[in-house]
Amino acid sequence: MDNTSGLFKDFAGLISSEDIKMAQPFLKTLHFEKDDLLLKKGEVCSFLYYIIDGIALYITLEGKKEQVVHVSFAGEFCLALYSFYARLPSEANIRALTKMQVIGLDYEKVQHLFDKSKNWERVGRLFAERAFIDALRTKHDIQHKTAHYRYQKLIEQRPEILQLLSLGQIASILGISQETLSRIRAKR
């Protein structure tokens, strides 16, 4: 499972030039084309990407249907957190929605940075805390708010998503069917 809403840009202040220097030799710049898979379902996620440019979708299969669980934008991290930490096969694909440029860092290197640098460890903590808070909020909304409300909230908070994803993809982010979203849209 994934949810990489904690943004790296927010953590920039915590990282010294020394921390950057320490990480530098590990960083690899990578490119992906639209529809490339950054991670295949069943594989253990052994990298963490920081998105320089482009958009990634975290996609699961529920029955026959693809569900977009999360969208990651430039300035955000992109990884299958559960798989990454538990070292277990990912239940989702991560797929490029657009051409992408990312900085990749693999599992061992991340652990190395955590071991050697208190600041990186802290970034890791803050990232996880934010992701957690975000996941709880989403869970709460799904349980206690209507689909209509969630759609309005998405419009306000992540309007980019409306432009970029298909109806079905947006619906799955809201946790509803495509038809229901179409009906919500129909009425004003």
Add this chain to the structure above:
Amino acid sequence: MDNTSGLFKDFAGLISSEDIKMAQPFLKTLHFEKDDLLLKKGEVCSFLYYIIDGIALYITLEGKKEQVVHVSFAGEFCLALYSFYARLPSEANIRALTKMQVIGLDYEKVQHLFDKSKNWERVGRLFAERAFIDALRTKHDIQHKTAHYRYQKLIEQRPEILQLLSLGQIASILGISQETLSRIRAKR
């Protein structure tokens, strides 16, 4: 919001006797009686409790109805994570379900430990990571599994809860109404 499923006991190996020594002067042992409020809705959560003995409920009000969002047992942390980190008023009460004994540590001291000790920082990271993974899994089940399935899973994974909470409280953990839970129980 809260979800303190990451257990401290799991982190014990990470903490040296020196870390313990560092924390010692900050720790306060506290006692609560059944139904005491450890945190009131509207207050900023400025402590973290580690539960030595007893059980705490994290409770929100949806309309008129109390919803149990999370249950914390002995060996687990207990705090309103969102309020604690964001320094914003909690949307929930935390209430003692039983007589409790806890070790309390307040916000500034926690930050102090994070600042001074890499190991404590790491415990904080792992705690948040686990809580996040857990929250995502719960969210997934609410979205894609039936109430019946979630009930079976609760029986398997947290049977204590069945013994300790009322029907309505269990129902709210499962994200369903009390009547629905009663009906699920009725059939086998």
Add this chain to the structure above:
DNA sequence: ATCCTTTTTTGACCTAGGTCAAAAAATCTG
């Protein structure tokens, strides 16, 4: 035991949102 209070169950009914299939729009391709 008996009365009182709380909790759980049952019944009748309702609704948000799902499913399936077809129509309509939009997009692509030569």
Add this chain to the structure above:
DNA sequence: CAGATTTTTTGACCTAGGTCAAAAAAGGAT
């Protein structure tokens, strides 16, 4: 532009689970 393909909308119908209210059970007290 015509035709083919994909995406979105609409319609008809269904279902899991909600709500409200009353009945039944289970727990206290005295």
